[in-house]
Amino acid sequence: MHEAAGDHSQGVDMEIWDLHCHLNGVPGNTPEARLGRLLEYADRLGIARLCVFMGMEFTYDPSPERLKEENDSVLRAVRAFPNRAFGFVYLNPKHRQASLDELDRCVRDGPMVGVKLWVAEQCSSSDLDPIIERAAALQAIIFQHTWLKIAGNLPGESTPMELAELAIRHPHATLICGHSGGDWERGLRAIRPHRNIYADLAGGDPVAGLTEMAVRELGSERVLYGSDAGGRSFASQLAKVLGADVRDSDRQRILGGNLQRLLRPILAKKGITV
């Protein structure tokens, strides 16, 4: 065991921030109702803030109109709970101008603080470059879904190795490796050399050892708690951090400290102090 978990001397009143939530998979007919339900569950486990992205239903390869619709849902939801939730804008690199326009609308001119890229196109594509450049200029953090599936990925689904290529082209962007690549024993090593890539712990089974390996290979500064709720439970995902054999100081960074540090610049620009 590492240092005792019962050290009261630091007296930190830490907030748990969840990097990775969706409106999909949650009961409720409106974005506000769904986020409200998510927050009820989050409250039961002491989770203070949620980052939310994508709309009421998931679309793999959204059209410009569909992007706008999904982002509008998130805007509605986060506006209803301004002290509890942050929005990330969902973009599709295949629609470059529409994506840049959405980035401006939702992040530069709106309340959103990050970018979500899913499975429309592999993230090593040069189509991402203008999006990443503008997001980095806005100090928005960029969440890229990744997975390494033994039976093969979806057509546009990215791997951690492809994210590493993107990170080399954009050393000043803050990139998050969604799900730590799913097959995290390989994914974490693929992103390890790239200091601007952070590991998202969300969305896989709570397999023992994930958090310990992430801390060992990346350092706890690069590891972020997220749940992928409502498809996943807060419980199974929070357990990855609460159940891990890591130091309390690492646990605190992972559960909220790191995300607060990464979001502070863009929140400050928006006049939000946390």
Add this chain to the structure above:
Amino acid sequence: MKPSSRFAAAAGSQTRRAFLQTALAAAPATAVSAAALAVPGSKPLRTAEGLIDVNVSLGQWPTRRVRCDDSRELVARLRRLGVSQAWAGTLDGLLHKDIAAANNRLAKTCHQDGKGLLVPFGSINPKLPDWEEELRRCADLHHMPGIRLHPNYHGYRLEDPAFLRLIELATQRRLIVQLALIMEDERMMHPLFRVDPVDTAPLRDLVQRVPGLRLVLLNVHRTLRAKPLLELIAAGNVSVEIAMLEGVGGVGTLLAQMPGGRLLFGSHAPMFYFESALLKLKESALTPAQSQAVGHGNARHLLTS
């Protein structure tokens, strides 16, 4: 109101920091471990009995070492987190052909290291010669209350007549039958160790053909959900556990759809972080009766029925 102040107000002096400490700290043996997960703003759950975890495995997983894959460490940790009884299978039972040796070790380990907490569930592979004798040993020699089956790792389908014969004989010997549908997410399996999930389609009919069968499905919800799951539960004395139950508020949602007496607490520890199952009881707003039933009452009833 800022969330931090809202929580602080709800929790009195208990801060979120304190929540983390409590969540990780030792639970008194008399308090169910949900009490150890006293979340700000909610009442801790307390019962006189600890949890019964029906899905624990001893031994090492072939492609990964995890914390507590040593039986003594596992027992100490489970006890610390409020478990009073854990139904333990052996991972050696998945691949070893000398399955008697695996079951002997399981029985011995539960007896020597279990400290009254580990209850052995032996492995039976009906494709191995002399499996009926192994079933007899599990019941008569080791006094096991049940067995654990892995049809996918043992290479048979449930239509196989050997499976029907096995559940009939097990029921005659009054053994609980645990059936693990999967052991890990198929997407991240080792390329040389890929195993399909158990196809449960024939199971409903088989359950109806074996009166008295007490069937417990393990690692269920990734591959069996919704109507097919509910129909199977309705077919007989069929229970499921929560280790792979996902979705926000999953326990409460499932309890709204199925008989409350058939949902059991299972963690899939040590391969999964044990805290996952524990926190699921907290995530859903369960009544004290529901928490008690899922936490230990249903398993206790199954064991004594």
